[in-house]
Amino acid sequence: MSETPDQAAEALRRGELILLPTETVYGLGADAGNPEAVAKIFEAKGRPRFNPLISHVADAVAAESIGAFDDKARALAEAFWPGPMTLVTPVKDVRRVCDLARAGLDSVAIRVPGHAGARSVLAAFDGPVVAPSANRSGRPSPTTFADAVEETGFAVAAAVDGGDCPVGLESTVISVLGGAVSLLRPGAVTRAEIEAVVGPLADGGEGHRSPGRLTLHYAPDAPVRIEAVEARDGELLLGFGPGVGDPRWSLSPSGDLREAAANLFRLLREADRTRPVGIAVSPLPTEGLGEAINDRLRRAAGHIG
Incomplete structure (x- = not known):
């Protein structure tokens, strides 16, 4: 089972879910502006609704259409996009990223993925796609197509096989709010690399704005x-x-x-x-x-x- 980017984009327009390959992990994708579609993600994953989702877009121009970027956010975007970095900024367009996708917050988490297959789907869809990892909540994220299908393939209308994910960890999440830059979730873009662009980081006190922060997470069945x-x-x-x-x-x-x-x-x-x-x-x-x-x-x- 593997569909083309155009077929995946059409499934998104119908309000259905897709399996989306990225360089980090496979995502379970939905139209970020469609509350009914986003609700299907939480149902399929068994994910708590207080946990915000990351909106994936095709490029930095699309990112700035849904989030308010300051100079520091733009510097980080220029340095690390496309790639395994998510920016949390004030939300600009609440229609294109619905309240459920943002967990009711006044911020939005945005990423431009580095995977060519993901960007092909995003370009074909021409809108933000929320795509948390395609595992059932709390389990290890899938980094192969077969594992993604095994975890949540039952819930999707289209699945794009992008091969094995070369990074293998969820994206680095960086908050850029009120002029302060904080690391909310570490990832392949490291603390030192971030500080080389924007200087010393503020203490991270906004963890609720990032996914992947539950105490027991990424866990197999065996202890x-x-x-x-x-x-x-x-x-x-x-x-x-x-x-x-x-x-x-x-x-x-x-x-x-x-x-x-x-x-x-x-x-x-x-x-x-x-x-x-x-x-x-x-x-x-x-x-x-x-x-x-x-x-x-x-x-x-x-x-x-």
């Missing part, structure tokens, strides 16, 4: 134990670095963080299918992209709160 030196009886170890665990289950045998990010959700899902007593994950560096990987692992283990 996850992090910073594990070795596996316990019945556990499957996801290693990191040379000589750590079985190479077949390593996030990155060479210790490369980008490889680890790309493999994280896929390996959590594959490990879960073996029905282990638990999934143990080796320690990973905390700097750079490691901040985002460790954030996802802590939430998978329920260690944030």
Whole structure:
């Protein structure tokens, strides 16, 4: 099952859901301005409605038609779009991004994805598309077409196969409100890269404006134990670095963080299918992209709160 971008755009116009490939993870997409269509996302995912959705658009011009950008937002957009970064700005057009998509907030989360297939769908649709990760709420995000279909394919009218997602983690979410820039969710665009564009970040006190902040999130069925030196009886170890665990289950045998990010959700899902007593994950560096990987692992283990 795989449709063309034009077929996916037509499904969106009918108020139906689609599977949308991006460079981060597969998304479950709907017309951002159609409350009935957006409600189908929450129903299919079992997602709480207080959690806002990210609106995906084809380019920065489209982004500025739905959000109010200041100079800092424009600098970040120029530096990192198209790509795995979401900006949270004051909302400009509440008709094109409905109240339910924004969780009733006066802000809107916007991204221009770096995946050519995603931008083809967005260009064909010619409007913002909300597309949270195409998993059932709380589970690991799908980074392959097959995993996306397995998770929420039952709910869609069209699915676009864009291959495996090369980034493998949800986008970095940055709030640009009231002249302050805050990191709400770490991702492939790192803290240091953001600060190189806009200077030191403010303390993040607006977490409710970002998705992906639940205490238990990205979790497989098996319990996850992090910073594990070795596996316990019945556990499957996801290693990191040379000589750590079985190479077949390593996030990155060479210790490369980008490889680890790309493999994280896929390996959590594959490990879960073996029905282990638990999934143990080796320690990973905390700097750079490691901040985002460790954030996802802590939430998978329920260690944030």
